[in-house]
Each structure stands twice: as C-alpha cells, then as structure tokens.
Amino acid sequence: MKRVILVRSMWMAAILLGVSFVSFMLMRALPGDFVLAAAGAQMLQPEVLEAMRRDLGLNQPLIEQYLSWLGAVLKGDFGTSFVTHQPVLHELWPRFLVTLELALIAAFIALVMGVSTGLVSARLRGAADWIVRLYNGFILAVPNFVVGTLIVLLVGLYFPELAVLSYTPFLEDPLGNIAGMILPAFALALAISVTISENTRAAVLEVSNQDFVMVARAKGLLPRTILWNYLMRNALTPIITVTGLQVATLLGGSIVIETIFAIPGMGQYLFDSITSRDYPVIQAIVLVAAACVVFINTLADIAYATADARVEA
C-alpha cells in the first residue's frame, strides 16, 4: 500500500507539472496580454505598455517566467492578482469552497438519480425501461445551460418567493445556503446523472445474465439480498469508473451554471480572469482544478479496489 501511494503521488505530481506548463504556454499564446486588456479602449503609448510589462515581469522569456512562477508555487506562493493586487490564494480559497460545495451536491444528486433510474430500468424492463431511456436520451440532447436557464425562468415566474438568483454565504445562513444550491446543483447534475443511469443499466443487465445470479436464486435467497449482494456489488465497479470520470467534468460545467445562477464560485472567477488575462489567477485555478480531477480519479481507483478484491490498487 505504501508503494502504491508513493507511485500515485509521483504520478499526480507529473500530471500537475504537465498541466501547469501547457496551460501557462497556452494562455501566453492567446492574442493580447494583461497589459492590453487592462488598457482596454485607451490608446496608450507603446512605451507606457512596455513599462507596465516590465513591472509585471512579462517581458522576460516565457520559460523564465514559467520557472520563476513554478519556484514560487513550490514555496506555496501563488502570486498576486494583476487586477486586484490581492494574493491569489486569498481570493481563490472562498470561491473554491463555493464551487466545491456546488460540485459535491451535484455529484450526490447525479449519483442518486443515475443509479436509481438505471436500476429501475434494468430490473423492471418493459415500460419503465422505455420511459427511462427516452428521458435519458432527451436530457442528453439538451445542454445544461439550457436546463439551467429554464429553471431560473420557470422558478422565477411561478415561485418568485424562492429567489433563485440570490446567493447566501454559508456562514451567514447554512440552511439557506444549501437550499439555494439545490437548483443549480440539479441543473449541473442532470447530464451526468443520465450517463450514470445508462451505465448502471448496462452494468446491471450484464451482471443479471451471470451464472452466479442463477446460483443465488437456486439458493432461495431473498430478492433484496440478490439485488444488493449479487447484482449491485458486481455492477458497482463500472458505476464507480463512470462516476469518477463524470464528476471530474463537473468543474467545467460549473463555469456555465455559476454564471447563470450568479453564484460567486471558482467558475465565474476563472471566466473573469481569462477575460482580463490575469495570469497568476488563471494559473492557480487551472492547477487547483487539475489537482481536483487527479484526486477524484485516485479516489475512484481506491473505491474500485475496495469494491472488487481482484483489482490491485
């Protein structure tokens, strides 16, 4: 187990290093830089722009800029925002928590909806199967920003007292905060729940045809024992895999949903910082997001090995 953790951590470090390098270079490859974006419509003298670049260190060779950024990050210093002149971590942390909360609630909703509909579809077959699959196909065809916008519009129209667009900080009113998160999390979860549902259905159907399920029935076991210990326990591994992959995409989806529901999370922060080419902020967000994805995949691997003794972690 120690060796596994060591290998895993080195793997994680390598991925994060690669991601930070690629994103660093990609951002610089975009036309325009922070100085131009900050200048906006003002026609500043080229010498002024150059002086600003020199102040921010943007005139250095790219590789040097990257290495000095990396060196600082390794010491825990993510730099200061070009726009607000605040330490990046200081601004990022509360926003990260908001997005994390949204993603966790969405993952929970997606898992509950996906697994239950997939299970119903596979076990009942017939009409229930048709309805679930039709619904899945429909939801899959509709992008989540459409669903999100529809929710905002419909709730705003018919339940104006719910006030969808007013975010409450967790520390002010924990219950109100969670209640306010449910609709955006639902919009975020829908597409993912469909993928989980389809995969659960396929996995349960596959397991249903295995000999050991026939043996379980020949033992006279109760249907619920067969369902949990034989069908679900075996269907769990593919469900874990797909859930891990899907939850990682939640971070990307949250950019859109946070914008629609006016939630002050990391997604909106990323969008703003890309528009203003606020490089230190972008770098930090990309690194945090990549770390989350790698972490979730590691968790999925561990869950996988726990669910199935044949898998070596």
Added chain:
Amino acid sequence: MTASDPILSVRDLTARIVSRKQIVDAVKGVSFDIARGEAVGFVGESGCGKSVTARAIMRLAPEGTRVELGGSVHFDGQELLPMSEAAMRDVRGRRIAMVFQDPMTSLNPVITVGAQIDDILRRHTGLSGRAARARTVELLDQVGIPAPAQRADDYPHQFSGGMRQRVLIAIAISCDPDLLIADEPTTALDVTVQAQILRLLLRLREERGMSLMLITHDFGVVAGMVERVNVMYGGRIVEAASVDDIFRAPTHDYTRALLAAVPRLDRHGVAP
C-alpha cells in the same frame, strides 16, 4: 405417506422457452420418479432438455426469458408448479439444492466464499453470526477444502476450478436438502478432478441419505454413481432402466449410439 413414496414425482412435464426471438419446446412431456435416497442419472446430448428439466423442477429460468411449465412436479407431498414464488424460495436451497456446470462463473466474484455460504445459512437455518460462521467452516471442511477457517475469507478467484466446485457443493448441502440436482457438475473440470468431485458427491449422498439427480452427457460419469438412468433425447425420455441393464442391454437405438460414442481403452482407435 410412507417411506416408499418417491421424494420427487414428475408427470408429463413440459417446458416451453419463450424469448423475444423464438419459442422452443425444450421439454415435451417427461415423467419419472426419484425415491428417497435414490440416485438417478439423466443422460443425453446437449440440447436434449435435461438441464431445462432440472431447472423446471426448481422453477428457475435464465434472466430475460420466460419458461412456461406444464404437467406436474410433486415433491414430498407438495405440488411445486402452482406454488407462489415466495413459497418456492423456501424450497430452493433448503429442500432442493442444485450444483451447476461451470464453477468458474457460478460464484460471486466480489464477496468471500465464506459469505456465500453464510447467506444461504442465514436465509434458511436461522443461524447467524458466530454460529453461521462455525457451520460454514465445518461445511468447507466436509467438502475437502484444506485449512477451511482461513479459506473462508478468500475470494473465488483464489480457488482452482475443482476447489470452487467443492465450495458450490458445500453451498448446496448447507441446509441438508432432500434432493440434490447436479447439472453436469464435472463437465468443466479436469479428468482427475472430475473423479474427486464424483467421489465427494457419492460420499455426501451416502452420509446424508439425500436423493441425487445427476445430469450428464457422459455415460462414464453415471456408472458407479446412480441406480437408475433416464436417457433423454429431443425433450423426451426415450429409455429408462437400471444402470446395469442400460450397460448390458440397451434397448433404444439412441442409447446404443450414445454408449458407442463413449471412448474405450480396450478397443482400437486409442490415441497413440
């Protein structure tokens, strides 16, 4: 009811398998008895309906297919076909148990073999916790698993094919069934392991006085294992006789053909 009443009496049993694609009449009216403590062999080629007959007695159908049953299956004073599914679950595993063909796929790969014996004990015997565990270890010992207390915590993939079949036999005998149906129990195993498994079945049957319905395509398996043989072909029983008579004087052409198909060492045609 007297001791001489058969434990199982099947009359005009028919089984029609209905799947989305086709309808197959797999069993077309078979009748036979199995006495208490008796061992009866069912021999025939693949697709002759012997496995469907066995599953019909247990009222089991493969997932996604429907099997329409007709006729009567009388087991120890009860008619099984009209029984409710819940009542049937009390019969399965406790009164009638079954051992299947392929031990490699018949055990649940994600739970320990001990847990797979525990669950049937809990279901039918009321044993639980430490008592169920003790019984599980005892059963593994009875079917010849070495170091049963440790092996109970192992997963199926840590066992060989022959050892897995022993585990499945332990599951089958766990609740002292009156009738054990063994459907090609040795087909998927090596020849040397086959003999061990057959000896084990023979020993357990004698110790427990349970009836045995042994299904096979191999006359070599039947000899020495059963008292009577039913030869099946095309969903019917074409010949029923004592095992001695079948070997000495088979009456049906199909039986003769089947017997002639058994490779023998004392004739020519032996592989070099």
